[in-house]
Amino acid sequence: MQTAQRYLSHTQNKMTTNTTTPQETLDRLLKLLISKPEEASIQTDETGDGSIGLQIIVTRPDYGKVCGSKGATIRAIKHIWEYCIARGCNQPIRVTLLEPQAGFAGIRGGIVSSENFDTHEFTATILDVVSFFCDVEVNEELKAGVHRFDIYMTDKPEHIGVEFYDSFKSVFNAAAKANGGLCEFTFHG
Numbered sequence: 038m039q040t041a042q043r044y045l046s047h048t049q050n051k052m053t054t055n056t057t058t059p060q061e062t063l064d065r066l067l068k069l070l071i072s073k074p075e076e077a078s079i080q081t082d083e084t085g086d087g088s089i090g091l092q093i094i095v096t097r098p099d100y101g102k103v104c105g106s107k108g109a110t111i112r113a114i115k116h117i118w119e120y121c122i123a124r125g126c127n128q129p130i131r132v133t134l135l136e137p138q139a140g141f142a143g144i145r146g147g148i149v150s151s152e153n154f155d156t157h158e159f160t161a162t163i164l165d166v167v168s169f170f171c172d173v174e175v176n177e178e179l180k181a182g183v184h185r186f187d188i189y190m191t192d193k194p195e196h197i198g199v200e201f202y203d204s205f206k207s208v209f210n211a212a213a214k215a216n217g218g219l220c221e222f223t224f225h226g
Contacts, residue, residue: 071099088129113204125170154218
């Protein structure tokens with residue numbers, strides 16, 4: 038198989054070797070979720086026991102976007118990184134979201150233009166996340182205003198199941214909404 042190729046075409050992408058770190062991938066996803074990525078950061082703390090601590094730091098207005106409704110988005114992020122990616126890397130990972138001390142939540146934003154949706158960046162982020170634990174191919178098709186992603190996973194580990202799929206859809210639907218996109222995900226393999 039080929040090594041990592043980020044952009045084969047506008048509709049098909051394949052990755053067999055992940056070339057990013059869990060922190061870089063989380064940073065990439067975070068930039069899709071929030072409105073002020075230049076003011077956000079991820080602090081890394083490597084402990085003596087070999088585990089990695091990833092602390093997400095965002096502004097007050099973006100804090101709610103990362104938390105999601107009733108904490109659903111941050112719980113989904115934690116599941117993907119702490120359970121799925123950590124097992125793929127054979128290294129314990131802990132994700133925390135630091136609550137900002139200053140600022141206000143702000144007014145809820147209006148509808149985001151669909152022109153803001155970057156298919157290439159979105160697909161590359163999907164590839165980065167899934168390729169931590171298996172080979173992956175992503176096909177994207179825009180149909181009736183909906184980006185339909187077919188995600189083909191080869192040699193998928195047994196621990197990747199319903200909870201991963203639900204977490205993945207929760208996080209990536211939130212990211213799509215933040216960028217004016219509407220998505221559907223179908224997993225194969």
